Amino acid sequence: MYPDDRKYTQEHEWAKRENGLIRVGITKFAADRLSDVVFVELPQVGTEVQGMQPFGVIESVKAASDLFAPVSGRVVDVNAALADNPELINQDPHGTAWMIVVEPVDASAWDKLLSAEAYAKLVGAEAQ
Numbered sequence: 001m002y003p004d005d006r007k008y009t010q011e012h013e014w015a016k017r018e019n020g021l022i023r024v025g026i027t028k029f030a031a032d033r034l035s036d037v038v039f040v041e042l043p044q045v046g047t048e049v050q051g052m053q054p055f056g057v058i059e060s061v062k063a064a065s066d067l068f069a070p071v072s073g074r075v076v077d078v079n080a081a082l083a084d085n086p087e088l089i090n091q092d093p094h095g096t097a098w099m100i101v102v103e104p105v106d107a108s109a110w111d112k113l114l115s116a117e118a119y120a121k122l123v124g125a126e127a128q
Contacts, residue, residue: 002027002120003094007070007113009052010122014094015070015113022071022102022110026058029123031093034060037086042067042099047075049102051109056099058089067099071109077101 002008006016012030016023031037039059049055054066055075079098082088088097104110114122 002029002116004116007110007115008119008122009068009070009113011052011066011068012123013068013070015110016098017110018101020103021076022073022104023098024070024100024102025098026067026089026093027119027123028093029126030065031090031097034058034062034065035090036061037089040067040082040086040089040099042078042082043075045075045078049073049075049100051106058086069100069102070113071102071104072106073102073104075100076103 006014008014012027014025014027037060041057043055049069051069051072055069056067058065058067078100
């Protein structure tokens with residue numbers, strides 16, 4: 001259910017390594033829990049983000065939630081398509097609805113993130 005080519009946070013973000021950069025989005029579990037996403041606020045390119053600290057906000061018809069950076073670093077790309085089409089997050093959270101790309105400052109932070117298997121166990125426990 002959760003792609004094993006990436007790692008996950010306990011706050012329900014995914015992180016995928018790509019040529020030394022980290023692409024970030026939210027998981028299907030989070031998107032399903034939020035329901036219909038109506039707005040997303042993302043940082044600008046060049047913004048410094050801190051691991052496990054908020055980098056943006058996501059709003060749905062049900063709630064507003066912070067988005068948490070899985071690693072510390074500098075934002076080098078932002079998915080501008082989400083500004084006009086936040087519903088993409090519900091449609092393809094692990095694909096076209098990525099949010100930011102981060103150039104990490106500490107490569108070892110990757111090792112602290114959850115594997116797909118560990119994340120599946122986490123959300124299985126939360127669903128009960």
